[in-house]
Amino acid sequence: MDEPNSYTWYALYTKSRAEKKALEQLKALNIEAYLPLRKRLKQWSDRKKWVEEPIIGSYIFVKIRSCDYRRVFEARSIVAYVSHKGKACPIPDSDIEAMKRCIESNLDFGVENEAIKKGQLITVTSGPLEGIKGEVIDIKGTKKLSLSISNIGYTLVVDLAEASIAKA
Secondary structure: OOOOOOOOEEEEEEEEHHHHHHHHHHHHOOOOEEEOEEEEEEEOOOEEEEEEOOOOOEEEEEOOHHHHHHHHOOOOOOEEEEEOOEOOEOOOOOOOOHHHHHOOOOOOOOEEEEOOOOEEEEEEEEOOOOOOOEEEEEEEEEEEEEEEOOOEEEEEEEOOOOEEEEEE
């Protein structure tokens, strides 16, 4: 944990399919929380409906001070911190900001929980992700920007035009 009065982002595991409930509970505790959602057209046998679904199932992000570390468990839908060797893994503000910008700009992206091959480091030079740094990988002949969400093992993969990137 950082300084007592500094705020740091962390990822939390939620109960299965309880991400939205966890968001409500954390906000009721005055804890800053972020749940990345995506609209999807769902089809049932009798109808179609647009629904908002979590992009990463069973995960929610919180920005807290060290004194609030245990308070998050007052939200009944929270299971545990995403941790490494028993210690919660902090997530850089820039990773959360990049994720928010991907989602808010309605870019076409996927989420992968596998390691992506290391390649050329790039910086986005135009568009809604301008200034974001990432890694180029070749997938089916197209250029992709991978935004690794530090310490939780997930990567957003965004389609980018070659003209909108520059070598870092």
